[in-house]
Amino acid sequence: MKVLKIMLGILSFNLVAGIALAKEDHHHHQEKAATPAAESVKPLKDESIYNLKSELLTVDGKKISLESLKGQPVVISMAYTSCAYACPLIISHMQQLEKELDKKGVRNVHFVLVSFDPKKDTPPVIKKYVEKRKLSKNWDFYTAESDKSPREIATLLGIKYKKIDEMDYDHSFIITVLDSEGVIKGQQSGADKDPKELAKFIKN
Amino acid sequence: MKNPKRPLMLAVLALGVFMSLPSWGNGMILIPAGSFRMPAFLDKTPRKVNSFYLDKHPVTNAEYLSFVEQHPEWHKSSVKKIFADANYLEYWSGDLDFDKTSGASSPVVRVSWYAARAYCASLGKRLPVIDEWEYVGQMPFKDKNDLKTVILEWYGQSSEWPLPSVMKRSANTAGIYDQHGVIWEWVEDFNSSMVTGESRADAALDRNLFCGGGASSAADPSDYAAFMRYAFRSSLQAKYTVKNLGFRCAKDKD
Missing domain, CATH: 1.10.287 (Helix Hairpins)
Incomplete structure (x- = not known):
C-alpha cells in the first residue's frame, strides 16, 4: 500500500x-x-480483466476497448435484446443494486451489459432497447463486431452461453462487480439472490 | 490501439513468416461443408457446418515454441495469471525450451484457452467451434480402425507420457490426424456447455447433458464418448491448463 x-x-x-x-x-x-x-x-494489475484486448461497440457504433471502462467501479453482466425472461431479470437485479447504491450515496458506478448476440444486436437495435427499458445515464449496453469479444469477456466473468436457435440463448445468470482497475471483487449467480448484497463489494 | 497500423503490420509479418517457413508443416485441410448429427443427449437434429480449414494435426511443442519466441507475453515466466493457471507449460524446462523427452513433434499441452487463441490469431487463424470439431471428429478413419473402439479404448486408458508424436496414427477420411487417442483439444465455444445450474435454462440443459448422456450410453457407445467430451469441456475454465489438453487451429474458407 x-x-x-x-x-x-x-x-x-x-x-x-x-x-x-x-x-x-x-x-x-x-x-x-x-x-x-x-x-x-499505472500498468494494469495481473488480475484485471482489462488485460483482455477486447473491442466493443457503443450504441452509436463507436469502437471502444474493454480497458476504457477503467477508472470507476463497474457492475457487469451479459444479455441480448430478444431475451424474454432471464435478461430483463438480470437488468432488474442490476437496477435494484443501482437503487441501493444510490440510497447509500454511491453514485460513481458504471452499469455495463455486453450482448451475446452481436449479429442481431446492432448498435441501433440496442439503442432502442436501452431507451425502452429506461436505463439510466450510468448504464452502457455494448455490442461487438463479432462473437469474439463477447466470448472472451464471458470466459473471464465465468458466464457460459449457447445459441439454441435463431432467437434464443441458454446462458448463465451472473452479475459481477469490478473495482476501478477491473479486478473482480464479487459475483452473484442465480435469479433467487438479493442483488442488494452486491453493494458490499463497492467502496464509496 | 495507439498505433492503428500495428496489428496490420504484425499480421503481414506473421503471414510472411508463415509462408516462408513451410517446414512448420502444419498444413491445413479444407473441410467440405456438410452436416452432422449431434450426440443424442443434446440434440438429434442434424447441424449444418460450413466449409472451413482445419489444421491437419494438433499444434506441436516446436510450433508453439516459435510462437512464444515472437510473443514474450506468453513465456511461462511472464504470462498473466488471469490468462493461464500456475501449471501453464509446466513440463517445459524454460521459457524457450520444451522438455526434450516429450519431443518437438508431440502436441503442446498445458496451454490455456487464451494461449491457444493467441497462437491461432498470430497466424491469422482461430480455434474451431464445437460443431466444426465434432463434425470432423465423426468422420471415419482411412484404415479399418473403428472410431468408437479407438475412442473408448483411449478414454479407458490412463494418459500416456511423454505424449507420442503427431500423425503416428491413421488420418480420417478428410485427412485430419489425432482428433482422438492422443489429447483433448480446446474449442472456441468450450464454455457453451452448461453444468452449473444458474438459471432455469441451465437446469434444463443439465438434465439433457447428464440424464440423457447416461441413458443413451447403453444404446450407443459413440454417444457415450461424445458425452465425455461435452462434460469435459463444460468442466473447463479458460485459464485452465491440463496435461492432456492441447489444440489445433481452424480458419474460415474466405
Whole structure:
C-alpha cells in the first residue's frame, strides 16, 4: 500500500509538472486534465480483466476497448435484446443494486451489459432497447463486431452461453462487480439472490 | 490501439513468416461443408457446418515454441495469471525450451484457452467451434480402425507420457490426424456447455447433458464418448491448463 501511495505521489507530481509544461498549449492542457494520470500511466494489475484486448461497440457504433471502462467501479453482466425472461431479470437485479447504491450515496458506478448476440444486436437495435427499458445515464449496453469479444469477456466473468436457435440463448445468470482497475471483487449467480448484497463489494 | 497500423503490420509479418517457413508443416485441410448429427443427449437434429480449414494435426511443442519466441507475453515466466493457471507449460524446462523427452513433434499441452487463441490469431487463424470439431471428429478413419473402439479404448486408458508424436496414427477420411487417442483439444465455444445450474435454462440443459448422456450410453457407445467430451469441456475454465489438453487451429474458407 505504501509503495502504491508513493507511486501515486510521483504520478501526481508528474501530472502537475506536465500541466505546467503544457500551459501554453490549451488543448493539450484540457486533454491532460480529462485523463487522471494514475489511469493512463499505472500498468494494469495481473488480475484485471482489462488485460483482455477486447473491442466493443457503443450504441452509436463507436469502437471502444474493454480497458476504457477503467477508472470507476463497474457492475457487469451479459444479455441480448430478444431475451424474454432471464435478461430483463438480470437488468432488474442490476437496477435494484443501482437503487441501493444510490440510497447509500454511491453514485460513481458504471452499469455495463455486453450482448451475446452481436449479429442481431446492432448498435441501433440496442439503442432502442436501452431507451425502452429506461436505463439510466450510468448504464452502457455494448455490442461487438463479432462473437469474439463477447466470448472472451464471458470466459473471464465465468458466464457460459449457447445459441439454441435463431432467437434464443441458454446462458448463465451472473452479475459481477469490478473495482476501478477491473479486478473482480464479487459475483452473484442465480435469479433467487438479493442483488442488494452486491453493494458490499463497492467502496464509496 | 495507439498505433492503428500495428496489428496490420504484425499480421503481414506473421503471414510472411508463415509462408516462408513451410517446414512448420502444419498444413491445413479444407473441410467440405456438410452436416452432422449431434450426440443424442443434446440434440438429434442434424447441424449444418460450413466449409472451413482445419489444421491437419494438433499444434506441436516446436510450433508453439516459435510462437512464444515472437510473443514474450506468453513465456511461462511472464504470462498473466488471469490468462493461464500456475501449471501453464509446466513440463517445459524454460521459457524457450520444451522438455526434450516429450519431443518437438508431440502436441503442446498445458496451454490455456487464451494461449491457444493467441497462437491461432498470430497466424491469422482461430480455434474451431464445437460443431466444426465434432463434425470432423465423426468422420471415419482411412484404415479399418473403428472410431468408437479407438475412442473408448483411449478414454479407458490412463494418459500416456511423454505424449507420442503427431500423425503416428491413421488420418480420417478428410485427412485430419489425432482428433482422438492422443489429447483433448480446446474449442472456441468450450464454455457453451452448461453444468452449473444458474438459471432455469441451465437446469434444463443439465438434465439433457447428464440424464440423457447416461441413458443413451447403453444404446450407443459413440454417444457415450461424445458425452465425455461435452462434460469435459463444460468442466473447463479458460485459464485452465491440463496435461492432456492441447489444440489445433481452424480458419474460415474466405
